[in-house]
Amino acid sequence: MTHKPVIDNPVDQVRLLIEEFTRSGIATLHMRSGPFELLLSNDPAAGALVTAQPAAAAPTTPAAAAAVAPAATPPASAAPAAAPPVTAPGAIPEGAVIIVAPNLGTFYRAPKPGAAAYVEVGGKVGGEDEICLIEVMKLFTAVKAGQAGTIVAVLADDGAMVEAGQPLFALMAD
């Protein structure tokens, strides 16, 4: 960016970026700033670059695909019920990519009750590997890793409600 953005809200900043991107005609824009990562692309295959992508929502048209990982921004939730567990930022190694929930739902680390978790900390994953489930009213959606690497942190509790955009895993890309 050559000028200081007039908008200070991160959501608005992304919106502004998307507008600029659309106007520019650039095929793919992939940026990372601290814990924040953004991929904008007109290429449906570009999803492999990105951290999180719900398996059910693979891009079907070459429209701009965007994924945002606001790791440092805790969800806009206050008390009274259990606030989502947010790992201290220090626990996430520098350079890790944050995989976030695509929508609100219940976070499940295993394909069914009693089964082993899809992945543990230290586990290696491929980009197409499913790493958790998000359930909404008995409808389960698998979340894929999005890129190959090693899971370095699990950021939400198994069985807890997670909100859209809430960090689920930290992954160190290969």
Added chain:
Amino acid sequence: MAIRRLFVANRGEIALRIVRAAQALGIETVVAVSDADRDSVAARLADRAVVLGPAQAARSYLDPRLVVHAAKASGCDGLHPGYGFLSERAILPRLCAENGIAFVGPEPDVIDSLGDKIQARAMARAAGVPLVPGCDGVATAADARREGDRIGYPVLLKAAAGGGGRGMVIAHNGDEAEAGFHRASAEAVAAFGDGTLFMERFVPQARHVEVQLMGDGKGGVVHFGERDCSVQRRYQKLIEEAPCVAMPDHLRQQLHESACALAASVNYRNAGTCEFLYDVAREEFYFIEVNARIQVEHPVSEMIAGFDLVQEQLRIAGGSPLSVSQDQVRLTGHAIECRINAEDTARDFMPSPGRITRWAPPTGEGVRLDSHMSEGAMIPPYYDSMIGKLIVHAPTRDLAIDRLDAALADFRVEGIATTIGLHREIIAHPDFRANRIHTRWLEQVLLAERKGAAA
């Protein structure tokens, strides 16, 4: 069981309105937001906000399973749907019931039957509510003349099989009815393969009048008077008033009785509105439909009744009977509401989303603002363009118009285009002051004059 923690499944000013009503009753609140509404005033004011999904409503506010899942997971025992979005979709109360959540609204079956035009008309007829005079199954030109004579001209001839304005003819006398039959029937055959027509009385200058109802589902129904919502553009209301001073008292009483009879016939629970077309020339009113939700324009009724309708909704959903009897409802003075939209009236009401750089609303006696806006607020481009409702209350309609004019003149908004200027033009128009308006007045008179002046 009284609601202890309420899930607010809406956004904008109504989400804020519901949060405040709940807080006044000591009810905890959880507000559902999309990614675009994380910083909304309702989200900040509530005990908690949960992000449902991305900005697109289909993946956040409009997904009933997602909404009820979030309500249950956040420990809510009540859910208020607001207006729009899922408020009149029976699946929402059904899912709530399956999950032990009290829905702030009618029973799902009541929503379904009132939402079906044919069923709703049958229910209205059974409850003795007047419908637009008409008849089905006009098969010959002679039938058309005979029925037209009976119904009274002008009449509208429409294809029984279709809609969308095809095969629609207006007839002003018997000869036109016969000629119109041949034309409309031929068009109907061409379009739908069926030349059968139906006829109904055509009301060239109608007012939109509606009754504010509240039922407790235990046999109790009261009304809070009527509203006149005749200033409309493309069937969207812009200004609403209470009471409807264009209607004589004896008719208003019949109007209230009709609406209450219909609500009682379905043992209605929740706030609701019974909408009517008012034919000023004939002094007759006809049923349109029932809206089974709190409406945008509910504040004008609250102002003249001095009664909080949203709080009453929450009490009733928690199992309480009506807190007032009809004798206790006292309607005083006159109230007018303007819907302030972020739209550019000079550019065919194009939405004007963006950042509000200045927000200085009017204050004063009898002035109320229901809005979720503030200086620096961002109006996202994904939802409707209403940014607030300015409501005034005064002893008479004339005084209310004066008060509204002063309030609109004081209302400063910068950064976006708004309809504030148009509202000032409307209420300054002699037709508005003299109350000579109808549902097509804004488009046929005021906006036409505007175009003429600009040309």
